[in-house]
Amino acid sequence: MKQILVLGAGLSATSLIDYLLKQAEIYDWYIVLADIDEKLAHKKIKGHPRGKAQAFDVADSAAIDSLLDQKDVVVSLLPARFHDSIAAACLQKGIHMATASYVSPALKLMEKEIEAKNLIFLNELGVDPGIDHMSAMRVIDKIRQKGGQLASFYSFTGGLIAPESDNNPWHYKFTWNPRNVVVAGQGVSQFIKNGKYKHIPYHQLFNRILEREVLDYGSFEIYPNRDSLKYRKVYQLDKIPTIFRGTMRRPGYAAAWNVFVQLGCTDDTYVIEESENMTYREFVNTFLRYDPGKPVEEKLVDYLNLDPEGEVMQKLKWLGIFDNRKIELKNATPAQILQKLLTEKWALDPDDKDMIVMQHEFEYELDDTMYQITSSMVYIGKSTTETAMAITVGTPLAIAVKLLLTGQIQQKGVIIPTKPELYNPILDELETYGIKFVEKELIV
């Protein structure tokens, strides 16, 4: 009997645990789900004879040590910062490991030793990173196999609200970590287009958007997603003249969000004095010129050259940023204050569903003809607990664990799913869950 340890019983655990428990009957597995909240773990195991819930504190290394005993693989759904120490423990005890997180620099350093011990450490097996790698590589390899020369690669992903639940002027709600949404894009974004490098500082990011249609789901706008250049190495596209990765929102979002960026409301690097006594209106005013004769709205409109009756101001007013309501957060950064307000306004309603949208666009040359392939996926969540985000993170990771335990992975070491032995079976099985890419090819 193979033993699987799953660390963390949060949102993404549901689909993963359901999947593993189902397979456990077929393959003779036993699953221990450990979480700081033992009740939550019990809720997910639901008394299944092949599962067990256990309390566990990530700070208690002796507890982790005994949890690891006799396990064949550890799946960590904990926040990424905990993975390095767990990886080190797995390596020491000779246990395979799997996560949906990025390969960390510390893990990179363990790579050779992991390989030498014939271990398999699977990473980047969620949706983004994860499904993005797999779906892109499947098309890239197909183009290569027929001798095509890739000329450009665009890849867009968005975690959004489903059309049936889209009832606010931002066409956006929080469907994952709010903090990551507030600080998204900070730093520089880089890509290359027809051999020309492009660098976009954060304060210009939401001015530099693309627009796209995806299947029957209407229009999206896209802003550049940090460092696209590094994906040339990940996908072995070293010489590709154009590569661009972007984040999707509904049209109109970027122009309104840009107000917060321009003002400085997304800054998470300093604390505002007396923030606990401030109102949201005063908060906005701290970023505007001193002029007691003018209302805040008018100062904002003048400062950023907005239409006082336009859509951007409508969105801002709807959020309540001009309200004389106390923030009630002490020693808060601007980003924390903005997050507090957004968390109230962008919360999911009990019946809401979220949506994951992904689209890749490839151009390639073959026999003097230019072709374009568009590969698109839209997946809508089932509920506020079985979200599209949780399902598309947990399911590919679960399938990968099955491949590992059934001996279908030939690679050893630190692995991300860019090879057919992983992406083919995982993408095929994801289709049975409705996570399916639709491909269109045309001559351009």
Add this chain to the structure above:
Amino acid sequence: MKQILVLGAGLSATSLIDYLLKQAEIYDWYIVLADIDEKLAHKKIKGHPRGKAQAFDVADSAAIDSLLDQKDVVVSLLPARFHDSIAAACLQKGIHMATASYVSPALKLMEKEIEAKNLIFLNELGVDPGIDHMSAMRVIDKIRQKGGQLASFYSFTGGLIAPESDNNPWHYKFTWNPRNVVVAGQGVSQFIKNGKYKHIPYHQLFNRILEREVLDYGSFEIYPNRDSLKYRKVYQLDKIPTIFRGTMRRPGYAAAWNVFVQLGCTDDTYVIEESENMTYREFVNTFLRYDPGKPVEEKLVDYLNLDPEGEVMQKLKWLGIFDNRKIELKNATPAQILQKLLTEKWALDPDDKDMIVMQHEFEYELDDTMYQITSSMVYIGKSTTETAMAITVGTPLAIAVKLLLTGQIQQKGVIIPTKPELYNPILDELETYGIKFVEKELIV
């Protein structure tokens, strides 16, 4: 005989060494000047019988240890990052210390021990920080003594080119560390005006300028200088409704510099790929939209809404940022590339002189009347080696060392010059060197 060790024989050492050697005759002192470049140290000591030049490597702690032996005070003109370890050595050996640099967090931690040993560690005794503290505190204390209530305090400083050497369209040349000029203002700037906090993100900084006249030296523009709020504590102005510190440039500078900020050319956090093969024109183009049909100049004008024939574009063209000239810097950050270009264009000519400008503006209430005091100082350098910057850093520090060695400082511990026992004699003596504040008072 008192022994003084001076570490670092760079620009600011000249006036300091000249001053100390002259006083050495009167007070029976001996001065050791140590620098990694022994020849440079010899050049500054000029064979004076009361001075000695010595080679010294800051990385060699045994050498520092033996240099410290028998010394009464150590004056460090080294880059600020070296001060903490030297301070620790001075503390251990019971030697006083003096620098022109900011009090570091590490020095703060040694404060109690320094005080317990009855040692005097003088800090912030250059021009800014230094003369700014002293000249401001002299006025603030005077207002307090007569019972006035401070309503506002503005303080501006600029290290600029002297009018007689001002012959480029930027009205600016490098008169101190170029890197600090390129990255100036990064992070958030904060101040308070009539009780309203104001926060300005870096990308808005050069839009938020003030204008002032100073004496007969014409107009200056001023942008906020980082955290003005912390000076409430430094100057004991906890409840002051308005406090603002700014950096001075000549009019027109901010609008043109803002182009670099808006593009992202001052970013020092990432390296541009293939920078060594890029031209300055290509560098600028990496920040602009892809549009091969449009020249770079036109794209820039459109992007940032500039007047194609206006002064901003004139300044940019004069710098050569549109030239097809190779950058020839490998693995360079945008800030490093910009600095390389500016260092060529903003270099001092052999006959150039620099200029330090400082102006404080106070408003206070006394007997139901509002008064305004303006205190202004302009000091012009003597040459490209005896710069205003070097003299106004080295001279107050030298005078402070005299005060220390002649027993005129009653305070012990970690000290900055905000008390009369330091600011009065130093400011008085600085006047004999032509470093003089002109005060105007009027009823408003």
